[in-house]
Amino acid sequence: MVSAHPAATAAQPHSDTLQKEFAAAAAGHQVPLSVLLGLSYLESRWDSHGGAPSVTGGYGPMHLTDAATTLAALPHHSDAGEDARGDAGRPHAVPRTALPAPATLPARLRTLERAASLTGLSAKALRESSAANVQGGAALLAAEQKRLGLPLSADPADWYGAVAGYSGASDAATATTFAHDVFDAIRTGRRRTTDTGQSITLAASPQLAPRTEQIGQLKLGTVTDTGVECPRSVACESIPAPYQQLDGKDYGNHDLADRPASQKVDFIVVHDTEGTWETTIKLIKDPAYVSWNYTVRSGDGHIAQHVPTKDVAWHAGNWFVNAKSVGIEHEGFLAQPDAWYTEEMYSTSARLVRYLAQKLGIPLDRQHIVGHDNVPGTVPSTIKGMHTDPGPYWDWDHYFELMGKPFRPTAGPFAPMVTIRPDYEDNETAYTGCTGPNEPCPAHGSGAVRLYTEPREDAPLIRDIGLRPDGSPSTTDVNDTGARASTGQQFAVADRLRGWTAIWYLGQKAWFRNPWWDPVTLGARGKLVTPRAGLSEIPVYGRAYPEAGAYPAGVPVQTVTPLPYKLLAGQAYVLGQTSPSEYLWATTFEPAGHRVVRGKDVYYEIQFGHRVAFVKASDVSVRPSGR
Incomplete structure (x- = not known):
């Protein structure tokens, strides 16, 4: 290091x-x-x-x-064929879009x-x-x-x-x-x-x-702040995402709802825009584009709200998560590690998240405050297309400090459960792909640790069969999340050797450098899930959908499809939250046609890999981490 x-x-x-x-x-x-x-x-x-x-x-x-030479060429959510809505019941693919840069840069730039x-x-x-x-x-x-x-x-x-x-x-x-x-x-x-x-x-x-x-x-102007949901300690304006009928039966760019009465909000999803503020604001005004709830400007921390928290924005690429989350975009670029965020942006965003967490009853932890790169694919075929922002250069440790919820040890250093917490500035994990395929990224601090198949740094990286069905190892590419554990995430310890710790990760034992004299983890205490007695393996899911018998007439049954991973007997994963099985059927412009389907199945959210996942409560046993 x-x-x-x-x-x-x-x-x-x-x-x-x-x-x-x-x-x-x-x-x-x-x-x-x-x-x-x-x-x-x-x-x-x-x-x-x-x-x-x-x-x-x-x-x-x-x-x-x-800023004349720092404008992005391709904004966030503009990859051809992307479905930020993440719902097979009503796919919404966004065309590749590249808006021209503003003709004149504002004086602040x-x-x-x-x-x-x-x-x-x-x-x-x-x-x-x-x-x-x-x-x-x-x-x-x-x-x-x-x-x-x-x-x-x-x-x-x-x-x-x-x-x-x-x-x-x-x-x-x-x-x-x-x-x-x-x-x-x-x-x-x-x-x-x-x-x-x-x-x-x-x-x-x-x-x-x-x-x-x-x-x-x-002698400055004012902004429209009517109806915004923001703390008084930040500057927040309303720039609404348009909700309107498009050609035929199609509409955009979000769904009207009545949360939390209709569904509880369980997640706040942190994104980066992959584009400038000016480009991002142009896109959110496009009814045929997608949407998110808030955007935070980097230079001065200014916040714009686009979609009320009661409504469902299309931002995460997983419909179950969209229906249960609020999405916050931050002006920035994950593959440009030195394209840094200002302290004011981190500060105002942290105040917004703290406010929303209190308003919506969301715990301030990494099971509920997640990056877009922590959102799971819905089914095996969507895993490769899931986004990877805000990436390894987002400073989760500092972000949570600003929220007033710093990561602290809750157990001894050799506890059977750990919280990942490297020193951001000293943790210069090497990445590639920032400027071109296999090209080294500039040396920079990171909030992530790299995971190996054996306790040595020349061992192959952990495999992610969802990203690479051929079983090949993960890579050091900045967008490859297959062998990465990030600050604040919690895992069950699988083994320890001098200077190394192994955790259960994607159904495997994953090793990372963790010397007691320079640790990258904190001892933690919590609850772990393991396969129920008598089961050699259990499936893992990317969404917590109801069983087939729960769907009423007129609402197509959504198949409960496992991801290509297995949680094996003898392994343990940290329990995040208990999730009732729910599916929001929303395919009509008029919200009167929407239905929330609730089933009898109950799911548990777990930190399965870099991304979270869900397991059925009926498949697992829950035990304290210290037992």
Whole structure:
């Protein structure tokens, strides 16, 4: 395992160099140091990302934007033949779509150009040098303060309006949320070691009371927030997905429902857009496209709601999961590890998830808060087409910390059940396929561990017969989920050898490097499922559909089809939630024609591989992990 923090050498900066660069920039542009540090923390957590841009073309600790070359060519959910609805009863294939890039980039995506003009520094230096980048950010902040007719005061409280303006938001709600979060960081303080080994400290100023009335001087617009379901601590607008009749009997792009009265919502599914905010918003307005409930913008954490949580969006590729979930898209790209997310995006998204979890009665754990890459295929033929976002570079550990539910040990380090939790920044698992087939991805921290058939790193990777029916091993491709366990996921321990742990995974014993002196797991306690006594194996399912006898006249029976995996006697898997067997029959534009079919069968959700799966309660026994 290679550390993400370079060791200090004569050729590398001392650990306090960046702190001094912030101090120099603050003094040079007459900006309070705490304001500059707080602003940078909400943009980048003071990281440099090796000079690589964020998903919105932001560079360096100050997130100076130059987005002209970072626009995506192909948005999410636009693969030919994809069925994001995931229902054989009414397939919905989306044509391959590539929308043109916006003709003119908004000012919030071109701040590096202005920083160059203000400082005389080159665009190259502003992108690649942390000292230059911080100078550029300080210059922009000072210029915003002057534009507002405010003095270059030494009092941080006098900079609320300039901080709000720095966000580039076009509406007052988003600018206010951003400024509030920056000043909250200043009040409470922050301390962190960056991705280049720099130790940065923002001392707490608990008595700070910023002049929030300055927001009015920005003269920003407003957004439509009528009916949005968002916490007050975020900026949220309504951009509705159109629900309308199309040609013939077809309609799009979601289904009207009455959740939770009609069905309980059990999952929140985290996606990334694989496209820019502008492209994503154009697509959600297309009635022939698909839908999701929310989109989160990376640059400033702004949130748009498209589908009410009571209705069913088409986003997960598994109809059972769609009917029981809320989908949240995040502006970003899974195969561009250094196309990083801002701290503000992680923060506002975490607040949204925490709010929705409380509103809908969803536990804050990885059995219920899942990635799109954790959603199972519905039947064997759909497994290969399931999505792989947000991918191994999504920082689940930090995300759950921001929700107030950090992963903690609940049992000793040698417990028979573990929670996966590598140190994100130090865990530089090697991947390929980010820029081309078999091409190495840039070295980057990851929240996933790799799984082998034997306790050695030159052993073949675990096999996923759903992805590769020929039985060939999984690969290191960034989109190959066949031999990957991610932060927060829990598994039953199958074996241990010095420096290695084996877990039950896809019906196999899967090994990963886990030395006691540098562990990538936490001891855990919970419930495990095993095949019922007398059964040598049991089937595993991708959805929890009712038995045939439960369907009323007029609703076609949905075949309960097992996935091509087996849960074998002697193996154990962590129990997530109990799921009643349900099927939402929704094929008509008028919701009066919809039916929720409920059966007698009961299913258990389990963490079977990288994706969750379901087993019938009648097939298994449940026992505490410690027994």
